[in-house]
Amino acid sequence: MISAHEALERLREGNRRFVSEVRSQHVFASEARRSALADGQEPFAIILGCSDSRVPAEIVFDQGLGDLFVIRVAGNIVAPSQIGSVEFAAERFGTRLVVVLGHSQCGAILATLDELRRPTANQSRNLHSIVDRVRPSVEALLNTELRHDPAALVRDAVRANVRVSAAHLRHGSEILEALIEKERLVVVGAEYSLETGVVDFFDGVPEPG
Ligand SMILES: [Zn+2]
Numbered sequence: 001m002i003s004a005h006e007a008l009e010r011l012r013e014g015n016r017r018f019v020s021e022v023r024s025q026h027v028f029a030s031e032a033r034r035s036a037l038a039d040g041q042e043p044f045a046i047i048l049g050c051s052d053s054r055v056p057a058e059i060v061f062d063q064g065l066g067d068l069f070v071i072r073v074a075g076n077i078v079a080p081s082q083i084g085s086v087e088f089a090a091e092r093f094g095t096r097l098v099v100v101l102g103h104s105q106c107g108a109i110l111a112t113l114d115e116l117r118r119p120t121a122n123q124s125r126n127l128h129s130i131v132d133r134v135r136p137s138v139e140a141l142l143n144t145e146l147r148h149d150p151a152a153l154v155r156d157a158v159r160a161n162v163r164v165s166a167a168h169l170r171h172g173s174e175i176l177e178a179l180i181e182k183e184r185l186v187v188v189g190a191e192y193s194l195e196t197g198v199v200d201f202f203d204g205v206p207e208p209g
Helices: 004-019 031-037 080-093 107-117 125-143 150-171 174-181
Strands: 045-049 068-072 097-103 186-192 199-203
Touching: 004 045, 004 097, 004 186, 004 199, 045 080, 068 080, 080 150, 080 174, 097 150, 097 199, 107 125, 107 150, 125 150, 150 174, 150 186, 150 199, 174 186
Parallel strands: 045 068, 045 097, 097 186
Antiparallel strands: 186 199
């Protein structure tokens, strides 16, 4: 399995291809590739991203079949089933890199900010379980000067939510914590820009070496 650093470089290069519209997907999803993978997989990165239709991990990182182990849930929140999925991939495949991928204008963040400002009585319990997971990371921001600047508030809330999710993965599982301690796993946080297509890795990125 390639190192976390190499995996990160591969994602960065793929995102650069995506942004400059030189995507190689036809190769990545070829019949030859499909056949080669039928007996097993060795995904080089685990991506915990948002379900938003505009942020498909394989496309924005220009990767194909067998490359990424992707978990998608609105607001890229971390609940037990997400932790379990990451544990599974890290242990089973030896994947060294986990990326929590948030994005600009995330609907789950916007919904949480709305809910904090104007609570609704009859929101679905299931939807509420998502808002409840986002709430702690954005609540504090509403008590700062950011509340007067809606665009900056959303921007900071998206990043705060990514940081909290990444920290939760690093410390919310004995299995993952042990892998991180043995330097066999790295969890980083990133934000995808809907406007530019660029992924900015801004949290927990290790120094090269
Ligand atoms: Zn989203």
